[in-house]
Amino acid sequence: MSSDSESDSSSAASSSDEEQEQTPPTKKQRTTKSSSAPLELAPSVKTTEEQRKASLKSKQKIIVLLDQARLETVKNKRGIFELLNCDDHRDLCKKKLKRDPKEFRPDIAHQELLALIDSPLNKAGCLQVYMRTNNNVLIEINPSIRIPRTYKRFSGLIVQLLHKMKIKAGNTSETLMKVIKNPFSQHLPPGTRVYGMSCQGTLYSPNGLATALIPPEPTSELPPVCFVIGAMAAGHITVEDHPYIEKMISVSEYPLSGAAAISRILGGIENHWGIV
Numbered sequence: 001m002s003s004d005s006e007s008d009s010s011s012a013a014s015s016s017d018e019e020q021e022q023t024p025p026t027k028k029q030r031t032t033k034s035s036s037a038p039l040e041l042a043p044s045v046k047t048t049e050e051q052r053k054a055s056l057k058s059k060q061k062i063i064v065l066l067d068q069a070r071l072e073t074v075k076n077k078r079g080i081f082e083l084l085n086c087d088d089h090r091d092l093c094k095k096k097l098k099r100d101p102k103e104f105r106p107d108i109a110h111q112e113l114l115a116l117i118d119s120p121l122n123k124a125g126c127l128q129v130y131m132r133t134n135n136n137v138l139i140e141i142n143p144s145i146r147i148p149r150t151y152k153r154f155s156g157l158i159v160q161l162l163h164k165m166k167i168k169a170g171n172t173s174e175t176l177m178k179v180i181k182n183p184f185s186q187h188l189p190p191g192t193r194v195y196g197m198s199c200q201g202t203l204y205s206p207n208g209l210a211t212a213l214i215p216p217e218p219t220s221e222l223p224p225v226c227f228v229i230g231a232m233a234a235g236h237i238t239v240e241d242h243p244y245i246e247k248m249i250s251v252s253e254y255p256l257s258g259a260a261a262i263s264r265i266l267g268g269i270e271n272h273w274g275i276v
Helices: 002-022 027-031 048-057 090-096 106-117 151-164 206-213 258-273
Strands: 062-069 073-075 081-083 127-133 138-141 166-168 175-180 193-203 225-230 245-250
Touching: 062 106, 062 258, 073 151, 081 151, 106 127, 106 151, 106 258, 151 166, 151 175, 206 258, 225 258
Parallel strands: 062 127, 062 225, 193 225, 193 245
Antiparallel strands: 073 081, 127 138, 138 175, 166 175
């Protein structure tokens, strides 16, 4: 009898061991299992966390001024203010203002702001944008703003800004856009090197421009850099308008739109600083 009971107990123990071995792993156990490493697309580039830490320690930013933006308001027949543009106010420009409708292109400033604010350089915390209108209204843009995708919504935002002098976020008290005092030069850090963009300037490739003009790291002690870029339909930036410009530069041997020039400049700087 004793041998039978011992065999029963041993068989029960072995069956319980088998049950423990066959028990599927828990959710916690599954998550702790080692998985294959993900494919590294750019192993030589800083990670997002490293970019964030670098931007927090950054002592300088790339500064961009969008100059001569055609941002003017006009009251329509219904008594509502709109942003003056060549499509909706052609007759008004010709008959009342006696000016060429082609001059009124606020969509250019919209395209350029989208290219700047949506860039990886801005998302890494290494960009500060200003905008000056043809009426000498200077505007500071918060890097965390989300520019409206459609021109109609952008137009309403700018009308509100020009009338109320500032735009605040809906859920917080953070100021997204505000009108600031002139001149622009007083808002530049001491020692800032300012360059104007013109198709008649010294030609650089995007990477060559970054290597020649931009500090090697965003945390560098070298003076910050500012680019003055036109936001008008015709013409280009002149040293007469900005006496603090030390050199006129170009990033293509062909005439480019402002948004295309901005994309080339920022792309070169992002490669230079390892921002993807």
